[in-house]
Amino acid sequence: MALADCYKIIKTNYMQTNFAVIIFTALLAFLLAAGSCSNSMHMKKQSEMDFPNAKTDEEWKKLLSPLQYGILRESATERPFTGEYYALFGTGDYHCAACGDHLFSSDTKFDSGCGWPSFFEPASEKSIIYREDRTYGMIRTEVICGGCGSHLGHVFNDGPPPTGLRYCINSAALNFKESDPAPQDGPDIP
Numbered sequence: 562m563a564l565a566d567c568y569k570i571i572k573t574n575y576m577q578t579n580f581a582v583i584i585f586t587a588l589l590a591f592l593l594a595a596g597s598c599s600n601s602m603h604m605k606k607q608s609e610m611d612f613p614n615a616k617t618d619e620e621w622k623k624l625l626s627p628l629q630y631g632i633l634r635e636s637a638t639e640r641p642f643t644g645e646y647y648a649l650f651g652t653g654d655y656h657c658a659a660c661g662d663h664l665f666s667s668d669t670k671f672d673s674g675c676g677w678p679s680f681f682e683p684a685s686e687k688s689i690i691y692r693e694d695r696t697y698g699m700i701r702t703e704v705i706c707g708g709c710g711s712h713l714g715h716v717f718n719d720g721p722p723p724t725g726l727r728y729c730i731n732s733a734a735l736n737f738k739e740s741d742p743a744p745q746d747g748p749d750i751p
């Protein structure tokens with residue numbers, strides 16, 4: 562075999578290998594893209610009904626008042642200074658008006674002056690889930706209930722210490738349960 566022929570065969574083999582690598586890489590990229598796409602769609606689908614306290618839309622409609630449904634399930638916002646809790650500073654716990662999960666405690670509530678109940682910290686890490694909200698030409702962080710996925714309000718970076726956060730929550734998305742009053746001085750127990 563002439564040297565030139567030999568060179569030709571090597572070159573062809575090399576090109577074929579290269580071509581195979583390119584095809585393989587493209588196929589892999591396609592599969593990965595398709596996989597991640599279907600995954601994110603799956604996630605989206607899951608996120609609606611995957612909450613521990615999830616209900617169907619029909620069930621929420623029966624359970625909630627029209628105001629509550631509009632806020633919790635359709636992300637509406639109550640008018641400032643109109644809600645039940647923006648000026649309430651009693652001692653107790655705030656629960657999700659849809660599923661009853663404990664969301665905030667009164668010891669993290671503060672008077673922000675914004676007209677909505679404001680807290681600097683949720684009751685626990687699992688109480689709240691955060692979602693980017695790009696409606697009305699703004700980029701805000703939406704706050705939803707970790708138990709049922711209902712819309713509660715938004716969180717901003719202009720809160721007081723120690724977190725510097727302001728959870729701005731619709732009153733209609735909350736149910737306040739007052740703590741039992743501290744026991745009065747009774748007879749001393751030996």
Ligand SMILES: [Zn+2]
Pocket residue numbers: 614657658659660661662706707708709710711
């Ligand atoms: Zn909930």
